[in-house]
Amino acid sequence: MSDILQREAASLRDRWLGRALSTRPADRKAAEAAVSDLYRFIGLSPPRFHWVTSPAAAFATVPAGLPPGQSVERVDAWPLPARFATLRHRVYGAVHARVRPAQRPVDVLLRREVHQPLLNTAGRCLLPPVELAHNEASRHQTWYRTVCVSWIAHCDALRRIAGVELPAELARQVNMWTAVATACHWWWPSEHVCVMSERPAELHTETWTATGEQRPHHADGPSARYADGWATYAWHGTRIPSWVIHDPTPERISAEPNVEVRRCAIERLGWPAYIARAELRLVATAPPTPATRARSCASTTCAGTRGCCSRSTARSSATAAAGSTASPCPATSTIRSPPPAGRTGCPASSTPNSYAEPEVMLMTVTLATLARQTGLTVLDHLEQSIQIPVLDGPQAQGDLIVVPLRLVAASVQIRDDPPAGRPCPLRASSCCAARRAATRTRWSPSRAPAAGR
Template identity: 30%
Template sequence: MPSDRITDDDRRTIEALAEAWKERASAPDRADVEEGFARLYREQGMEPPKIVWFDSPMAGMVAAYALAFGGEVLERTPLPSSEPAPPHPLAGVARAARLFPGDTPQEVIAAAYTAAEGLVPAPVWAGYWVMKQAEVQTRHPSDPDHAERVRGTALTALTDALLPADRRGEARSALARIPDDEQRWWTVTGSVRHPADPASLLAALLLGAHGDRPLEDHPLLRIAPGLGPWWAFDGVLLATDPPVEVHTDARGRLHRADGPAVRFADGFSVHLWHAHRMPPGAIAPGWTAGEIAFASDEEVRRRAEAELGPGTVRHDEGDVRRCAAERLGWARLVRELGLEPVAGPTADPEDPASTLALYDLPEPLFGRPSRLVVRSGGPRDGVSLLVPTDADEPVAAAAWLTGPREEEWMPDDVFALDMEMEDDIEHVEEVHLIGGQELEPFASEGAGGTYYLCGEGPRRPVLFADSEGGCRVLGRDLKEALELLAAETLDSYRDDLDTDGLDPDDAAEIAADIETVEELIGELKLTPPSTPEEYEARVSSARAMSTALTLIMTEEGNAYEYRDDTD
């Protein structure tokens, strides 16, 4: 096999395996999974385990906790509460990362993985939030009746599988009395086996981990498509089914506007708004406009944690509020709050049947001033857009970040301002703007930050995102941004130069840095703010765009924190 690619035959093989995977995943079969596990165990020289099935990860966690720390009730050796479970002999077979032959070139693994990933993506529901919510709802249920039903069903399934009929009732009572312990829960959550990543598994099977058997007959292809989270104990395997419902948005993130994004057969579910975990009541039936706009952060946190569990909303009350507003709809929020426009209504030049109006939103929505333009009437009735807070004319505001793009002024080198112009920049995580406008990275910063040009049109604002969840707007175009950065860089150097007892060599180096920045200012014909008042006016102008350019972590659904001084 060539060292930098996979063959056409390999691709056809992966396509066939992917089809088999999708067929099994569309109709999970517990018997198929059990047969696959039995074969795997025998191949490892072990007797097949007793497999006990549960309808959800929440039920599985109840059973895993009971089996791990009440094992003597079930005539099994319990696990020590202070130590994680030892690696199970099956772990090396059931984890795809360990299946690749040791001498397989990395570029071949990457090629096989990429080919498989495009055919069968990883199950989006199998991430952190589902398991975290399963633990929280087991320990601190927002619906005690549902939690009690799940607990009772889980302990019944466990005792029915492991004990004779005359001992089951007493055992269930004993297991229900096991003390809740934080350290023990870490053991249970740390020992869970998560659903397999299809691309990793198919790539591993293709590249030689299947032994002499036909690829399509590998037991892992029977197990993985129909299995949720699972726990392997000595002689017992606790298995859970995949969810019965999974809903995603256009980006493939967990999302649903009128119910849970993930739901399991026993009713355990997780609500998410574009990947951000939400309290169920904020999704269905949804919070009112007044509750969203005027509740204090403390009230938002209290209400969210009443449904999600204590400690689950530590610093993201703003995100919960924002997502609840997006779910309600900005135009509807304006209407239900009875807000009066600050400008307009004005005839919409794009549609004679509609008008445009500007509104100031209540400050608690973003924790700082924000402004919205709303279209009323016509086929685009209700379409809205966050705009700069100093926008004063509805038509111009509606066209913000749009229009024909002029030739971009782009200097060759601004390294003196700690900006490195690059192609193919990758930020530490995927991000997007709240309004969905174009976001083009054009430079990086030494500590892992990224500079972006926002939107389209003749002037594109510059947004800086650091590597720790902070961002700031630097100017309405690149020239303004460089002028602000130049002023801040010079001020920083001059402060360093005024330090008492500064070493002469250090002073000379700082003086040279100042000269380099001043040369860059002259070369680029920049006009940095020269007084504190002018500097504050520039910062305020940039801050006026901050809510309209809110930066969102795509995979997590959280907003970056706006900071005037991030660098």
């Protein structure tokens, strides 16, 4: 495909992105005229228009003229949205039927460069405020796909770039939908009244793909804010509560059940600040790679109330000056776990091994070796010779903490049947128990990365 077509598609996509993400006040006169034309096209008289400042205001008010029992909350149950959806499918299908075989490669380009980026952008930037205003049971409404700007922009691109010729009547229908998408924000049609929402007063986004897709993000406030104060927050495309931006604290982060929200809050606070304020200690470092294996390592002992730090890879000169000694980085590293309960720290004169603590072995094995020694099935397309770091000690895998069985106290019972209504943090099925037993027989105690899990 020629560079000229690529540039034309990108230019048209950017124009439609500007329309879809516009924060200018809606052109109420043009929007009402365009919606009235759509009403007339399906054989209805123009409705009375009820303008609101935000989608939340649309759901909170019941405008005069709305039939009893109807609310914007349940727009998919209205009869008119279904009729407009049918009209949309008919128009879109008729436009695609006009694409000649020689124009299909251009159509593929336009789907990739125009339709899909606008569809994803609308789903990420424009739909979340509406879904948040809906209650949980009705937030996924099909009506919003009908008025999404992506298909209208695709029709426009087929005419302007691919050269698809439309009959006068079909072109008029496309123009009606184009006028509505250009003039206003979300709207909800009923037989006698049409609820129309103003655009947001603020909308903060960032480009995150090569095709110009946008996602919501604002590090200092709401990513979308309407004139009545209704607002939503997002961090690099992830929907978040307002405290993540305005008041992220280690306590709130620890209490948050959603792992993605926790991640966003930590990034907002900053990893160094979070580690310091949460009083976290280094317990292990990543295994050395071939590129770093030749570098020197530093073993640092921290005196004070926080106890001993673990062995780590090369640190800054300031850290090394605090008493570290450089040594070659071995293929297998020993990592110390935190001090046992009751030990609040190490005296300044203590050595790193001044108290008994389990040593953790870090090594690298191939996938083929792991599959052979554990009896696990490995998919055929995976590279058998890939090197896998294995840590024989406590590990964190996302929200899961893996503790080898040999480190679990005898008084801790691993249950397969948690009490009703109570969480069970330690679970093991009989299959897993059998696999653990088999694993313990295959690995020597000093190098048993998977033993007892």
